[in-house]
Amino acid sequence: MIKQKTLSRTLGFLISSLVLFAPFITHSAEHKHNKSSAAISAACNKADSLASLKCSRGPSAVFDTNGRLWLAWAFGGHVYVNFSDDKGNSYSPPVIVNKTPEPIAAKAESPVKIALDEEGNIFVSWTMKLAKRFSGHIRFSRSTDNGVNFSSPITVNDHLEITSHRFQSMALNDRGEIFIAWLDKRDLLAAKKTGNPYTGAAVYYTYSDNQGKSFQPNIKIADSSCECCRTAMAIDKDGMPVILWRHIFDKNTRDHALVKLTDKSLVGKVRRASFDNWQVDGCPHHGPDISVGDDGIYHLTWFNNAPERHGLFYANSDDQGKTFSHLISVGNYNARASHPQVLSSANHVYLLWKEFDGKQSQLISMHTIDNGKHWSAPKALIQSNSANEHPLLLQYNSQVYAAWHRRGEDYRLIALDN
Amino acid sequence: MKYLLAIYLLFTVSHNVAADTAIKLFHADHFQQILAQYSKQAFVLVLWSLDCPPCYKELALLGRERKQHSYNLVLISTDGAESIDEVAAVLKNNGLQGADNWLFSELGSAPLRYQIDPLWYGELPRSYLYTSDHQRTAISGVLTSTQLSSYK
Numbered sequence: 391m392i393k394q395k396t397l398s399r400t401l402g403f404l405i406s407s408l409v410l411f412a413p414f415i416t417h418s419a420e421h422k423h424n425k426s427s428a429a430i431s432a433a434c435n436k437a438d439s440l441a442s443l444k445c446s447r448g449p450s451a452v453f454d455t456n457g458r459l460w461l462a463w464a465f466g467g468h469v470y471v472n473f474s475d476d477k478g479n480s481y482s483p484p485v486i487v488n489k490t491p492e493p494i495a496a497k498a499e500s501p502v503k504i505a506l507d508e509e510g511n512i513f514v515s516w517t518m519k520l521a522k523r524f525s526g527h528i529r530f531s532r533s534t535d536n537g538v539n540f541s542s543p544i545t546v547n548d549h550l551e552i553t554s555h556r557f558q559s560m561a562l563n564d565r566g567e568i569f570i571a572w573l574d575k576r577d578l579l580a581a582k583k584t585g586n587p588y589t590g591a592a593v594y595y596t597y598s599d600n601q602g603k604s605f606q607p608n609i610k611i612a613d614s615s616c617e618c619c620r621t622a623m624a625i626d627k628d629g630m631p632v633i634l635w636r637h638i639f640d641k642n643t644r645d646h647a648l649v650k651l652t653d654k655s656l657v658g659k660v661r662r663a664s665f666d667n668w669q670v671d672g673c674p675h676h677g678p679d680i681s682v683g684d685d686g687i688y689h690l691t692w693f694n695n696a697p698e699r700h701g702l703f704y705a706n707s708d709d710q711g712k713t714f715s716h717l718i719s720v721g722n723y724n725a726r727a728s729h730p731q732v733l734s735s736a737n738h739v740y741l742l743w744k745e746f747d748g749k750q751s752q753l754i755s756m757h758t759i760d761n762g763k764h765w766s767a768p769k770a771l772i773q774s775n776s777a778n779e780h781p782l783l784l785q786y787n788s789q790v791y792a793a794w795h796r797r798g799e800d801y802r803l804i805a806l807d808n
Numbered sequence: 809m810k811y812l813l814a815i816y817l818l819f820t821v822s823h824n825v826a827a828d829t830a831i832k833l834f835h836a837d838h839f840q841q842i843l844a845q846y847s848k849q850a851f852v853l854v855l856w857s858l859d860c861p862p863c864y865k866e867l868a869l870l871g872r873e874r875k876q877h878s879y880n881l882v883l884i885s886t887d888g889a890e891s892i893d894e895v896a897a898v899l900k901n902n903g904l905q906g907a908d909n910w911l912f913s914e915l916g917s918a919p920l921r922y923q924i925d926p927l928w929y930g931e932l933p934r935s936y937l938y939t940s941d942h943q944r945t946a947i948s949g950v951l952t953s954t955q956l957s958s959y960k
Contacts, residue, residue, distance in 0.1 A: 435890070523858065523859075524859070524861060617861055618860065642949070669949075670931060670949035671862055671949040671950040672860070672862050672863075672931050672932055672933055672934070672949035672950060673859075673860040673861065673862060673863070673931060673932050674929070674930075674931045675859075675860075675931065675932070676929065676930070676931070693929070695929055695948065723927075724926070726922075726926070726927070726929060728929060728930075746922065748919070748922045748926065749919065751918055777914060777915070777916075777918075
């Protein structure tokens with residue numbers, strides 16, 4: 391299986407080389423710029439390149455209670471975990487999570503996820519690709535010995551037909567209960583079998599109350615989600631998760647929906663969380679983010695592209711999503727502001743996103759100390775010429791960091807101003 | 809020697825695959841080249857990717873339309889050079905191997921997207937209906953046959 395994959399990759403590379411030489415290549419500055427970016431990626435695509443965070447796909451990161459930064463990422467058919475004790479200046483050698491290789495669907499919109507409980511147990515989830523296009527299983531593994539060994543991966547979706555179970559989000563509460571939500575096409579599959587119409591995918595979740603030893607039967611949250619945008623999850627004051635995703639309202643309105651679990655097994659009312667009315671029978675590949683403050687305020691950020699209302703937005707809710715504050719526009723639409731993240735820490739709220747000026751991508755952040763009434767000026771943090779993934783916001787004590795994976799370059803952590 | 813033979817065989821096989829569905833790698837300069845190639849001609853430009861379920865609806869529509877009548881169709885997949893086999897197979901399945909087919913040299917590349925349209929946020933499928941004087945209408949999401957007909 392692996393050999394076949396390598397062969398196919400080699401074949402692809404050779405075909406690429408053939409086709410590359412066929413068309414007439416001129417040497418403008420743009421072209422050179424592109425080549426350098428491609429050269430960085432090519433170094434990572436060599437068949438003999440070793441597993442490294444630099445060349446990984448879909449890394450995620452989280453701090454433990456001692457300030458150690460833990461990362462989980464995919465390379466080839468494996469998920470790896472490593473750590474940094476010096477805020478990202480150096481990294482430990484990686485440890486393999488899944489000893490048996492499997493096809494892994496890790497990319498910017500669907501990265502590997504990692505979370506730790508207060509005892510230092512490490513939980514990792516990812517999507518395993520299946521034989522058919524768009525199909526996948528949500529996989530989970532844990533380490534109870536501080537990242538030395540990981541358990542054999544288990545599949546947490548209890549519907550095992552070959553269809554889409556992808557785009558998972560994961561969070562755990564102070565009680566150590568682990569929640570995983572994802573986009574699931576089991577209902578679409580069932581509808582097709584009976585010839586009934588079904589729009590989009592569904593949102594399902596499960597939880598574990600035994601530190602990830604096993605997961606409960608899956609529970610449906612909603613029908614008709616958008617199919618290829620990441621889901622987002624945050625934990626409310628009472629320890630119950632709040633989940634945010636891009637939904638399909640009416641025929642093709644791709645706005646966002648939010649739900650709070652009222653108990654581990656009880657889904658609350660699904661509420662509409664954005665009202666931009668983007669009508670599109672297509673894939674934005676551009677999911678939202680959510681963070682819940684210590685005061686219980688929900689902070690949301692998202693992208694929409696309706697003719698009348700487009701770009702990145704932020705809004706918050708002090709009544710668990712029943713009503714929302716005035717929304718604000720975030721970033722420069724003309725510089726393609728995209729893939730926003732939000733993090734609430736004490737009474738501060740941070741926003742982070744990417745922009746692109748035609749040559750370089752850069753990370754921009756801003757923050758507020760009064761729950762969004764006033765914001766600092768947007769500040770550029772770091773640039774990249776490489777293919778890069780979506781940025782993340784991380785927190786250790788009161789310090790918030792931006793984290794960014796630029797393929798072929800060092801994984802960067804940048805401390806944000808308070 | 810065995811290694812060389814293997815390389816030779818790979819080239820032979822790849823040549824056949826490429827000959828069946830001609831796909832050109834799309835680099836930064838190629839968008840201007842496409843515009844020059846269709847100078848004073850109307851054409852439809854469609855961006856798509858393997859990981860976009862609605863794109864398959866659009867490819868099916870474009871394939872059906874091409875059976876009815878010929879029109880200038882430029883298809884650019886944003887998947888990256890490593891996906892050329894899969895891209896070729898999907899094009900062929902939809903009867904689109906004869907279109908003017910391109911493939912991003914790098915998956916989802918931001919600079920390449922920018923060349924085509926600085927304000928395109930990457931949503932797919934993304935279509936541009938070009939008039940003969942190259943005024944263009946951008947459409948995000950699956951084209952309807954009405955939209956495609958209005959262009960004719």
